[in-house]
Amino acid sequence: MINNLKIASIASYDASGISISELKTVNFFYGANGCGKTTLSNFLAYPDSGVYEHCSISWEGGRVLKTLVYNKRFREQNFGSGEVAGVFTLGEATTEDIQHINNKKRQVSDLRGVQVTQQATIGAQQARLDDLKEVFTNDCWAVYKQYEGDLKEALRGSINTKPNFRDRVLAEKQSNGSQLLTLDMLVSKSETLLGEQPIRIDTIPLIPAYENLVTLESSAIWQQVIVGKTDVDIAGLISKLDISDWVNQGRNYIQESEDCPFCQQPTIGDVFRGQIEEYFDESYEQDKVRVTAHQMAYLSLTSAVLDTLDRIEASEASKIDSKLDVDAFSAHLRALHSQISENTLKIQGKLEKTSQQVELTSTAPDIEALTVLIRQANDLITPHNQLVANFNNEVTALKQSAWRFMVEQLTAKITAHEQRANGLQRGIDSISSQISTRSTEISSLDAEIVDLGRNVTSVQPAVDEINRLLRAYGFTNFSIVPSPNVENYYSIQRENGELALETLSEGEITFITFLYFVQLTKGGNDEGSVTDDRVLVIDDPISSLDSNILYVVSTIVKDLIRFSKDGGNNIKQLFLLTHNVYFHKEASFINSRSNGDSHTGFWILRKNQNITSVTAYGISNPIESSYELLWREIKDWQRNSGITLQNSMRRVVEHYFKILGKLEDPTLVDQFETFEEQQICRSLISWINDGSHTIPDDLYVQTPDDSAERYLAVFKKVFEYTNNIGHYEMMMGDAA
Incomplete structure (x- = not known):
């Protein structure tokens, strides 16, 4: 049977629609x-039609029945x-046949x-499983949020x-391993x-x-004292005066003349010149050449070193993401x-005064520090270049590692979730398997029922x-007779044999089609569908009927209602x-009662401003009599727009x-004491008479809320002044 239904975005049902x-x-x-009744019945008849795309039906147990x-x-x-399609029924079946089929x-x-x-158990288990999943989902999301700032890009694609x-x-x-x-x-x-891609x-x-x-x-040469030959006569004087370097420089100024370059006196002779040359012998010159060679080597090496280091500094300083500690590098x-500048000056001084001892400052600490900085930078550059x-x-490995990290953070929760979820799923699978087994049994029984029905069905009993x-x-x-043209079809025929369908009145057609429908509820248009379970929907079956036929139709409908409530037949639900x-x-x-029971429900459909709404009354029948209905319309006037x-x-x-x-209108007016009240009563009578014969156009006339409130008060006074206030309170539900 149908548990719930929704109708929206069709005819007088707006986008919000109604839910029943x-x-x-x-x-x-x-x-x-x-008010939308026919739209409701058409939807139940053709729920899969495209015009009902915003409507839905919820079937009990998910089982869709024939409607x-x-x-x-x-x-x-x-x-x-x-021609009318024949209705196959079990009319010719014996009591034993029907009992066998019913069993x-x-x-x-x-x-x-x-x-x-x-199915309900599965639904409950599934709801628990869904709740469990939701809790676990939130746990996972909370861990993601914890690391979102650090790992969002690595996890992108599944978040x-x-x-x-x-x-x-x-x-x-x-x-993930x-x-x-x-x-x-x-x-x-x-x-x-x-x-950015590196x-x-x-x-x-x-x-x-x-x-x-x-x-x-x-090198030891920087500490070596380089002087002339000591066994020359002049050596003692030079040594005593410590003027070896001064004399050596003066050698370049000794000319062929005998004028001394030192004292400008004619004291230079061959002997003196010989002693000077002998003092600065070949050994002295070789030592001096060694110092010069060391100087050239030092200048060459330092130039190469400084050139390399200067280029490194300039290059790395221009890079935003340099791996080198540029500040420390520049300091060293x-x-x-x-x-190096200081050492270069010292070496130059040594060349000028070879007898002096100089000590060069070691560049080893700074060079080694620079070397360490370079190697550290290269240690970072090498894996970068490998990347x-x-x-x-x-990139793939990084993303895998990021997910591995997330899994590690959730390991305990995953284990707990899987244990509980797997238990619930096993229960669902077990019950589903049982349902599947029973479905096989049902299919087998349905096939037996169809075969049994096929042997005892006929269209003649329905006729x-x-x-x-x-x-x-x-x-x-007129009467129904088998069609002479098509097997298992009917024709409507007059007593003289003429076909009567086109000459039937509207009431006759309504009644005969309803009788045909009633037979169809007991059978089917083919032998195989006679015993199908079904839902019945009856929409205004008394339209165009005489009043005496109304009671006939209502009696037939009551039989269908009792048949539906019986539960042991193929009518599982009825909508009237x-x-x-x-x-x-x-x-x-039914059964001396107008209210329903646990198997019966009542609803009222209303249309306000061209929009249909529904009110549920449970098992309480809201329609007792036309008079009570009038009072209900007065009580609920705001819900009905006041029209x-x-x-x-x-x-x-x-x-x-x-x-x-x-009591005529003048008598009612006379019940009011003052002239003003009598005038108001006359106004009420005029107002209700005027509004009862016309319906205002909603496009131009708004709901008369102020007038309605005012005249409702006068309406009450009519009952009060005529000593009928008790009846008013009873009908309006205002009695204490």
Whole structure:
């Protein structure tokens, strides 16, 4: 049966629509013409039509039943031509045949009942599983949020929704065997790999042959005292005066003349010249050449070293992401420049005064510090370049490691979730397997029922039953006969043999189509569908009927209602829609009661501002009589937009005071004491008479809220001044 339904965005149902829940076995819907009843019945007949894309039906246990709908469309489709499809029923079946079929159907019903219970159990288990998943999903998301700032880019691709992230975590738990890295390592790699695609960085060149430079700086030659030959006569004087370097410089000024370059006296002779040359012998010159050679080597080495280091400094300082500690490098380089400049001056002094001892400052500490900085930078550049060379693979590995890290953070929660979820899923799978087994049993029983029904079904019993009812209710000038043209079809024929369909009155067509529908509820248009379970929808079956036939139809409908509530047959649910108060009252009055029971529900459809709404009344029948309905319209005037208020008030006054009380309008007016009150009463009578015969155009006239409130107060005073306030309070529900 249908548990719930929704109708929206069709005819007078707006986008919000209406939702009808807690439907019963028998459901009464009352509503005025044009309030949406036919739209509701057409939807139930053709729920898959494209025009109902915003409507929905919820079936109990998910089992969709055949729906038979009696409405205007049914009449047009089945009686639009001269031939009517036959109805197969079990009319010729023996008591034993019917009992055998009913036993099979009862077995099917029992099995389906168990399935419904099991489906409900699965639903409850699934709800628990869904709740468990939601909690776990939020746990996963909370961990993601914790590391979102650091790992968002690495995890990108499965974080567009919480469920997607949860599913990815569970999948990675099963398949991810990548290396588990620390968060710092992941962040570092992410900065390299997930920003702009990195490019290769050239390694920094090492300082060329700086070991030779250090060796030169520690050479013994800088401490060596280089002087002339000591066994020459003049050597004693030079040594005593410590003027070896001065004399050596003066040698370049000794000319062929005998004028001394030192004292400018004619004292230079061959002997003196000979002693000078002998003093500065070949050994002296060789030592001096060695000093010069050391100087040239030092200048060459330092030039190469400083040139290399200067270029490194300039290059790395221009890079935003240099791996070199440029500040420390520059500090050591400035110190090195200073040291080399100082050593160069010392060496130059040694050449000028070879007898002096000089000590060069060692550049080794700064050069070694610079070398360490270069190597440290290269240690960072090398793996960076390896990443560049294997970029795509490294990005993939990073993302895998990021997911591995997330799984590690959630390991305890994953284990707990899987244990509980797997237990619930095993229960669901077990029950589903049982449902599947029972479905096989049901299919087998259904096939047996179809075979049994096929052997005992016929269209003739339906013909006989329709004709019997026609004769019983006075329709004697036509009957249903088997079609002479098409097997298992009917024709409507006059007593003289003429076809009667085109000459039937509207009431006759309505009645005969309803009788045909009733037979169809007991059978089917083919042998295989006779025993199918079904839902019945009856929409205004008394349209165009005489009042005496109304009671006939209501009696037939009550039989269908009792048949539906019995539960041991193929009618599983019934919907009755009508606008006729009397028919509603008659059809709903069963077993000396007008209110429903646990199997019956009541609803009223209303249309306000061209929009349909629904009110549920549970098992309480809201339609007791037309008079009570008028009072209900007055009580609920705001819900009904006030359009029917004047008409309802007029009819109450006429029925209660004029027809029952024999009081005319002037008499009612005279009950008011003052002239002003009498004028107000006359105004009320004029107002309700005016509004009861016309319906204002909603496009131009707004709901008369102020007038309605004012005249409702006068309406009450009419009952008060005529000593009928007790009746007013009873009908309005205002009695204390």
